[in-house]
Amino acid sequence: MTAVVAMRLPLSEDLAGFVGLLQRLNVPFRVSEESGEQVLWVPNEELAEQVRSLYQRYPQGDPELTAPAWKPQRGPGFLEQLRLSKMTAAVLLVTFVVAAVTLLGANPTTLRWFTFQDFQLVGSDHVMFIPLADGLAAGQWWRLLTPMLLHFGWLHLAMNAMWYWELGRRIEYRQGGLMLLGLSLGVGLVSNVVQYMVSGPSLFGGLSGVLYGLLGHCWIFQLLAPTPAYRLPKGVVGMMLIWLLVCLSGVIDLLGFGSIANGAHVGGLVVGCATGALGGLLARRKGM
Template identity: 35%
Template sequence: MTDSRAVMLELPADIDLDALIIGLNRLHIKHKLVRDEEGIHLWLENPEDGDRVAELVRQIERVAAAEAQLDVVRAPVGVVARAYLSRLPVTITALVLCLLGTLVVRFYPDLAAWFTFQGFTRLEDNQILLEPLSETFKRNEWWRLLTPVFLHFGIFHIVFNGLWLWEFGRRVELLTGSGAYLLLLSGTAIGSNVGQYLWSGPSLFGGFSGVVYGLLGYIWVRNKRQPHPLLQLPGAIFPLMIGWLLICLFGVIDFFIAGGVANGAHVVGLFIGMLFGAISGQSRRPAN
């Protein structure tokens, strides 16, 4: 935002930022949140939005007060689930699909052949025979560009990816809205799958880690270009994730994990996420 008419509002320190951001996005109000030692400040590009924002803040505070009065009553599981689904439908759907993919790989391996990047057949000696990629797509099985990200090959695999998906994905979905977030996930998933195939050649691979690195790259670049409280990760996370990426690239993990690591998906996913972050972070900042 560079409009000299931009105005700044000071927000209560304990305001529910998730609810505020969802409300601002639904009202199509152009804004920028800044958190510093003095508190939380909301910049508005259009001063005429001030009254609507003030009413939104009052509504959020009334809801918070009502929840505080009812705090002695634990909300039913169904109510909590619906609340999460209404705020994070794409993230939760992705988590469910990853869990289903894990179960398919574990208990229905022949069914998993419908969701791998390349089709395959299982031989009598339990070996895998991959069919040429051209044959797979000659049958118009284009869903295979996406579906390998939901296949996971063990408990460590799904726990690692599921936790990071929840940590990164919910932040991005709340900030961008479910539609833009779905586009980011889809683009990163397809790109990381294609990248892994080009990196390693014909092979079986799967997992959400390429998308996880895409979300990491998105958060890092967008928060550099357009800082936002939702994108402020603990300082150790980025070095940890990049360190893990480098360890995998040098082949250290291959000695401990059967089948190796999808390094191509990690690298390509990271750069695709950074590209999305750079594009999304082009919004103008408020004037001083």
């Protein structure tokens, strides 16, 4: 199944009422911004014709209309979601490759390629870190980013991959793949640096700092310029913020579940909220 364009409308056109109507009718769709226009996508041409006809009759939505004029159709399948989420899938693919190469952190020989600081093993249980300045002087600038690709255990990888797939697709649908990549790299850089400043030389990694950044971006953007793509399930933001506070309290460490990269989480959330505020304000000025 290939998504098709149902309508192209100016950015000044208010689609909120019509989008609400499509949601009540259980019509699968998404809205993106391309070349200064709002583009409404649906799974097939037949449904596109019906949506165009419906818009001609009810451009502002119709609160009295409660019964669909067609049978609800299935949403896009997994392969179609992959096609529409190429950047999200690409980031996850690289993450999975790094997880395989490093054996989820169990192979120190390959693990050291991706850590924030290079290190050497002294004996069987002691790690000696190479100063960050030495690594950067040697041209190892990739280390500022690559810890976001490291994961330590299947559960760590699975949870982060699941949330990146959920949040990354939303941003890619709404603002494009390049925006998602830029956000991921920018948030990853900030969260890694903040974690290093908080913890000093240590082994840390994972997409969770980036995830808090993407969450903050969607959350604040949605508050300033509501859009269907960033309408997160009820309670998600609250749950993630409560989990952040629990981790900051030190309870997780005391219970012996391992160290949490709190610096990365907080740094990612702050920068994500900032980008969400900027993006939301710009979208609001454009009248979206």
